[in-house]
Amino acid sequence: MSQARNRRIVLASRPTGAPVPDNFRLEEEPLPEPADGQFRLRNLYLSLDPYMRGRMSDAASYAAPNPLDDVMGGATVARVEASRNADFQDGALVLAFGGWQDYALSDGRGVMALDPELAHPSHALSLLGMPGFTAWHGLLKIGAPKAGETVVVAAATGAVGSVVGQIARIRGARAVGIAGGQDKCRFAMEELGFDACVDHRSPDFPAALEQATQEGIDVYFENVGGAVFDAVFPRLNDHARIPLCGLIANYNRTAEPSGPDRLAPVMAGLLVKRILVQGFIIADHYGPDHEEFLRDMTGWLREGRMTIREDIVDGLENAPEAFIGLLEGRNFGKLVIRINA
Numbered sequence: 001m002s003q004a005r006n007r008r009i010v011l012a013s014r015p016t017g018a019p020v021p022d023n024f025r026l027e028e029e030p031l032p033e034p035a036d037g038q039f040r041l042r043n044l045y046l047s048l049d050p051y052m053r054g055r056m057s058d059a060a061s062y063a064a065p066n067p068l069d070d071v072m073g074g075a076t077v078a079r080v081e082a083s084r085n086a087d088f089q090d091g092a093l094v095l096a097f098g099g100w101q102d103y104a105l106s107d108g109r110g111v112m113a114l115d116p117e118l119a120h121p122s123h124a125l126s127l128l129g130m131p132g133f134t135a136w137h138g139l140l141k142i143g144a145p146k147a148g149e150t151v152v153v154a155a156a157t158g159a160v161g162s163v164v165g166q167i168a169r170i171r172g173a174r175a176v177g178i179a180g181g182q183d184k185c186r187f188a189m190e191e192l193g194f195d196a197c198v199d200h201r202s203p204d205f206p207a208a209l210e211q212a213t214q215e216g217i218d219v220y221f222e223n224v225g226g227a228v229f230d231a232v233f234p235r236l237n238d239h240a241r242i243p244l245c246g247l248i249a250n251y252n253r254t255a256e257p258s259g260p261d262r263l264a265p266v267m268a269g270l271l272v273k274r275i276l277v278q279g280f281i282i283a284d285h286y287g288p289d290h291e292e293f294l295r296d297m298t299g300w301l302r303e304g305r306m307t308i309r310e311d312i313v314d315g316l317e318n319a320p321e322a323f324i325g326l327l328e329g330r331n332f333g334k335l336v337i338r339i340n341a
């Protein structure tokens, strides 16, 4: 009998406002043994993503809530072991929904084989994974930037935003990032190739954004909402496009913001400027679009045209604190937990 145990982090309670460590519980259980048709996943890397905040809540949404006392869901890069499924051999490297734990059982559904030679397996959770596809789809299929246009994206050094800016540049557009702090802005310009980057924490943020977008904004890739949206909205040009990807500034909110109702002026602005706003959930778009994305992204990687900064945190036990930090902008790059790699 193996002495190995499975550590898993379960949802202990649902947060009110910002998640706290007590919303999570670390448990141990015997190593799960595969039944016929199953295999065991040994998770190597766990992706932490903002959508997980929504799953911690039981408010109605596009996806079912994470059940209480169940392991927190999440995408992982994993190795197959103890396989009793002919389609997955021991040792294979896969992308799976293995969750916040050391090991998981799978029958192969939703599991994707990865190139065993992948130089950076964690890229399957970033550039080559869901965040990269989100950036590609939202920018190219909804934003559709033309050469010379101005594309603005917030959370510009993060998993999605960093890819949006780089694709915008590849398409000949001007990329303007918005990020939290000077270090992130410097990285956006010097390493990711953004033409400009503005710190949303700076007191002169609206003026700095105006300065950086003197010809207005043609595509605003919306990741954030809140005060960032307020500063961007007056800068939008006629016929601007807004791929509505995320509203992370709202995820921990417990009440509607105070102040006058801004719906009427926002709707009037959308009408008068003939602006397109299109919300999208990337899970709806796997299929032919995903194959096109993989062709584009592997090509750009091969040509050395894509950079990603990964914020890798060691140890499953550190996942709750890292996730709490993601919702406050403490991560610098795509947040990944290294478990058994």
Ligand SMILES: NC(=O)c1ccc[n+]([C@@H]2O[C@H](COP(=O)([O-])OP(=O)(O)OC[C@H]3O[C@@H](n4cnc5c(N)ncnc54)[C@H](OP(=O)(O)O)[C@@H]3O)[C@@H](O)[C@H]2O)c1
Pocket: 049, 050, 051, 130, 131, 134, 154, 155, 156, 157, 158, 159, 160, 161, 178, 179, 180, 181, 184, 200, 223, 224, 226, 228, 244, 245, 246, 247, 248, 249, 250, 280, 281, 282, 283, 326, 327, 328, 329, 330, 331, 332, 333, 334, 335
């Ligand atoms: N629609 C979809 O299918 C889909 C798929 C993937 C992701 N998303 C959305 O895309 C957005 C980015 O996700 P990601 O995975 O790429 O995360 P990320 O950018 O790697 O990390 C989150 C970043 O959001 C920024 N942030 C956090 N709280 C903020 C606040 N109150 N105001 C302004 N900025 C704040 C921080 O960056 P700064 O420090 O730079 O501000 C933080 O580092 C999220 O809204 C997410 O929900 C949507």
